[in-house]
Amino acid sequence: MVWRAGLGLAGGTVTAAVELVLLALAALLMAYALAFSRGQRAMPEIVAAGARALTELERRRLARFLGERAEAEYGPLRALAYLVLRVPVGLLGGLIMLLILYGAATGVRLAVSWWITRDYMDGIPPAWWIVLYTAVAGTVLAFVAVQGLVGVVALERRVARRCLGPSPLAEYERRIAQLAVSRAEVVDAVDDERRRIERDLHDGVQQRLVALGMLIGRARRAGDGERARDLLRQAHEESRNVLEDLREVTWRVYPAALDGEGLRAALETVAERSPLPVTIEYGLDARPPHALEIAAYFVVCEAVTNAAKHSGATRVHVRVRELDRSAPAPGPASGPGHAGPDGHGPGGRRGSGGRERMVSVRIEDDGDGGADPSGGGLAGLARRAAALDGTLTVHSPPGGPTVIDAELPCG
Secondary structure, eight states, rough: HHHHHHHHHHHHHHHHHHHHHHHHHHHHHHHHHHHHHSSSOOOOHHHHHHHHHHHHHHHHHHHHSSSOOOOOOOOOOHHHHHHHHHHHHHHHHHHHHHHHHHHHHHHHHHHHHIIIIIGGGGOOOHHHHHHHHHHHHHHHHHHHHHHHHHHHHHHHHHHHHHSSSOOHHHHHHHHHHHHHHHHHHHHHHHHHHHHHHHHEEEEEIIIHHHHHHHHHHHHOOSSSSHHHHHHHHHHHHHHHHHHHHHHHHHHHOTHHHHHOOOOHHHHHHHHHOOOOOOEEEEEEESSHHHHHHHHHHHHHHHHHHHIIIIISSSSSEEEOOOOOEEEOOOOOOOOOTTOTTTTTTTOOOOSSEEEEEEEEEEEESSOOOOOOOOOOOHHHHHHHHOOOOOOOEEEOTOOOOOOEEEEEEEO
């Protein structure tokens, strides 16, 4: 919002004036400390505390008004260096805003003198070519001033990231640690998936096959033809149940629709097979990458299955859409299924800035809530999202509703 950015820049001008006073006092106090403490205490505590307080105030201003929520790692010295760099930026923003206000006031005075009071400024009457010239010049100057404010906003963000954010080496080390964790979590997720498949086969298909074999054996040993036909009929019905269980298992392992018709068709299949009414809101124009389709499908499938089995819900709404947002700065990953302070969960995509295309998958049900993000199913989904450098958050207060949000990068 333009008005929000304007308020942020106006606040930055005020804080820049306060910081200028702090820097002047800090220079005197640090010079005194260097002269009389023999180099043992280069920065007095009052200067360090003031630098930290003003830097934290600036971070809150940037987050609230300018949308800059990059992670910060800084001590007193880096905080003081940040203030030294941002004071001229803040004062520059204030100067540009004053020029805009002055230009607007001059334009209003010209309009009033030309068409209301007839007391022409500088004795210049409103000839059509003078009005045109003034309008064009004012528009160009206003455009240049607004672009200057845009540049100040970008400079504010860049200075904050450069001075307060982690160093490039720390970013690389953290990224390597995140990749190592996500790789281990992917291995765990694959093992959990294998155990689930084995459990489904053992508890479902295998038991039905045993029952089928027993029915056929009893039919072979039956001396009564009527009894044998009845047992064979039961065996035939049991074989159909076995086929249904096999289809269910293979559908949960991997849906064939993903290879052919894509994610939308696979999600429609989930809605058709669900015992609950499921509405699908699909907003992707182009087909996403195959790995993203697989992850999004399993997130929806697991969430719908959990809602049908455990939540007591009467309906489920699934929304898939594309996002285009600024990439946040690198930060530590949260636990499975939990969102961090900035709304990002485990293994989220955290670049050094810029734009990235994301696919948002949101599943909401009207159940009783209370879903445990660290449970086996949801934790597995979080690991699956983290493997793609994405995030998964769960909001499920007691009484509902349960909302599961997954954000997966497109590239």
